[in-house]
Structures are given as structure tokens and as C-alpha cells.
Amino acid sequence: MLHRLRANRPLVHCITNEVVQEFTANVLLAAGASPAMVVGEGEAEYFAGIASALSVNVGTPYEARIETMKKAIRGALAAGKPWVLDPVAAGGIPWRDKVIFELLEMQPTAVRGNASEIRFLAGVGTGGKGVDSLDDSSSAIEAAKTLARKYKTFVVVTGLKDYATDGERVLCAVGGSEMMTLVVGTGCSLSALLAAFLGGAERSLEACIACCDYVNYANDTASTRSSGPGSFHFQYLDALYQIRPEDFRK
Ligand SMILES: Nc1ncnc2c1ncn2[C@@H]1O[C@H](COP(=O)(O)OP(=O)(O)OP(=O)(O)O)[C@@H](O)[C@H]1O
Ligand SMILES: Cc1ncsc1CCO
Numbered sequence: 001m002l003h004r005l006r007a008n009r010p011l012v013h014c015i016t017n018e019v020v021q022e023f024t025a026n027v028l029l030a031a032g033a034s035p036a037m038v039v040g041e042g043e044a045e046y047f048a049g050i051a052s053a054l055s056v057n058v059g060t061p062y063e064a065r066i067e068t069m070k071k072a073i074r075g076a077l078a079a080g081k082p083w084v085l086d087p088v089a090a091g092g093i094p095w096r097d098k099v100i101f102e103l104l105e106m107q108p109t110a111v112r113g114n115a116s117e118i119r120f121l122a123g124v125g126t127g128g129k130g131v132d133s134l135d136d137s138s139s140a141i142e143a144a145k146t147l148a149r150k151y152k153t154f155v156v157v158t159g160l161k162d163y164a165t166d167g168e169r170v171l172c173a174v175g176g177s178e179m180m181t182l183v184v185g186t187g188c189s190l191s192a193l194l195a196a197f198l199g200g201a202e203r204s205l206e207a208c209i210a211c212c213d214y215v216n217y218a219n220d221t222a223s224t225r226s227s228g229p230g231s232f233h234f235q236y237l238d239a240l241y242q243i244r245p246e247d248f249r250k
């Protein structure tokens with residue numbers, strides 16, 4: 001799947017939060033995808049139709065941005081393109097929660113969140129601490145399955161272990177270090193990378209967990225080469241770039 005992603009170099013339309021735009025674009029480039037942050041209300045619907053996949057992240061939402069997201073989603077759906085929802089801080093702010101539930105009704109191909117976000121959306125728990133999770137990812141497996149069944153979507157929950165489910169099967173990816181949680185945008189960029197995999201490899205549960213596996217591998221590689229969040233940040237980009245499909249056989 002990584003080979004196919006790089007061969008296809010999918011164009012990923014990102015409408016993400018203002019904190020992580022550059023990091024997300026760099027993660028996609030290092031992995032072998034082609035990012036485009038097309039956020040204008042007049043452009044988004046058209047562009048989502050020609051991109052390979054759309055990534056929607058509600059980290060810093062406001063009315064006009066949400067309208068743009070909905071237009072982009074309509075463009076992606078009309079063109080049969082996959083789209084991924086990152087429900088940042090679900091459970092934390094009522095206005096945002098209402099928006100997230102509206103977006104969930106718009107047939108996302110996949111939803112990717114941390115454990116607290118996924119638990120809240122499935123009706124268990126009250127969310128995390130702002131954008132950070134307060135729950136272990138294993139405690140969100142049942143919630144992820146519930147959410148996947150309810151909205152007929154893949155759900156990916158990240159944390160110490162990562163899980164991907166279609167509501168029936170659950171696949172798990174392990175590895176990585178907590179250093180990931182000390183660099184902003186690792187989860188957000190993972191969601192964009194998930195869109196890249198779904199648009200550039202195949203639209204399957206296996207593609208979802210392959211994306212997590214690749215990120216964990218890069219996370220492991222970067223943590224052995226770094227001494228703190230600063231060096232981890234650039235070592236992570238280097239590792240995404242350097243990892244080759246054949247390395248997974250080791
Ligand atoms: N305790 C941990 N050990 C190893 N890896 C972790 C741990 N916690 C998170 N990760 C990894 O960090 C990445 C981001 O996942 P996380 O669940 O922190 O997302 P998030 O909270 O949405 O992040 P953000 O909102 O800051 O972008 C994933 O690749 C995940 O596997
Ligand atoms: C820190 C932060 N605040 C809003 S979005 C965001 C990026 C991580 O989700």
C-alpha cells in the first residue's frame with residue numbers, strides 16, 4: 001500500500017486547523033502524497049471533486065470554515081472520492097459537538113480520533129482535555145465499533161495502540177512512542193495521511209491500519225534518533241520519507 005501510495009502520489013485536499021497546516025503538508029510530502037490546502041469557500045467544492053481524497057479537521061472551527069467544509073464534502077461525495085473526518089476535541093465544546101455530529105451525517109469514509117473523542121461520539125464519556133485524550137485507546141474499541149456501525153464508516157482510534165474497525169472486524173497496530181504526543185499535529189496529520197492512503201492505495205480497513213503501521217514505524221525510528229520534541233519533529237519527517245515498503249519485511 002505504501003508502494004501504491006507513492007506510485008499514485010494522491011492529491012490530498014486538506015481543510016484543517018490553523019495550528020497544523022504546515023506540518024500536515026510536510027507529513028504528506030514526506031510520505032509521498034501531494035497536499036493542497038484549498039480553504040476558500042468559492043474553491044473547495046470544485047477542488048474536492050478533482051482531488052484524490054479530502055481530509056476535514058475541525059481543530060479551529062468557525063462558521064465560514066464549516067460551510068466551506070460542507071461544500072468540499074459535497075464535492076467529494078459527488079465525485080465518489082473518499083473523505084476523512086478528524087473530530088478534534090469532540091466532547092469539549094457544545095457548538096463544536098453539534099457541528100461534528102452534522103459532519104458525521106455526511107457519510108465520511110473514515111473517522112480518525114483519539115480515544116476520548118471516539119468515546120464521546122459513541123455516547124460514552126465526556127471527551128478529553130481540550131485536544132488531548134484522557135483515555136487509553138483500548139477503552140475506545142467498543143465505542144469505535146458502535147460509531148462505525150452507526151455511520152457506516154471506518155473508525156480509527158489512535159493512542160498507545162491504534163485500532164481500525166468497520167464495526168465488525170478490529171485491526172490493531174502497535175509501536176511508536178509517547179514523544180508523538182509532544183509534537184502538535186501528529187494526530188491531525190495522521191488523519192490527512194489516512195485520506196492519502198484511502199485515495200491512493202485502496203479504500204479498505206487494511207489501508208486504514210497500514211497507515212497507522214507506517215506512522216508507528218516512523219515514530220519508532222524517529223524516537224531512537226531524537227532527544228526531545230524538537231529533534232523528534234524533524235526526525236519524524238525524515239523517517240516518513242526514508243521508510244521503504246521492503247523495510248516492513250524486517
Ligand atoms: N502513548 C502512546 N504511545 C505511542 N504512540 C502514541 C501514544 N499516544 C499517541 N500515540 C501516537 O501518536 C499519534 C497521534 O495520536 P493521538 O491519539 O495522540 O492523536 P490526537 O490526540 O488526535 O493528536 P493531535 O490532536 O495533537 O494531532 C498516533 O500515531 C498514535 O499512535
Ligand atoms: C493545539 C490545537 N488547538 C486547536 S487544534 C490544535 C492542534 C491539535 O489538535
Ligand SMILES: [Mg+2]
Nearest residue numbers: 088114187188
Ligand atoms: Mg486530534
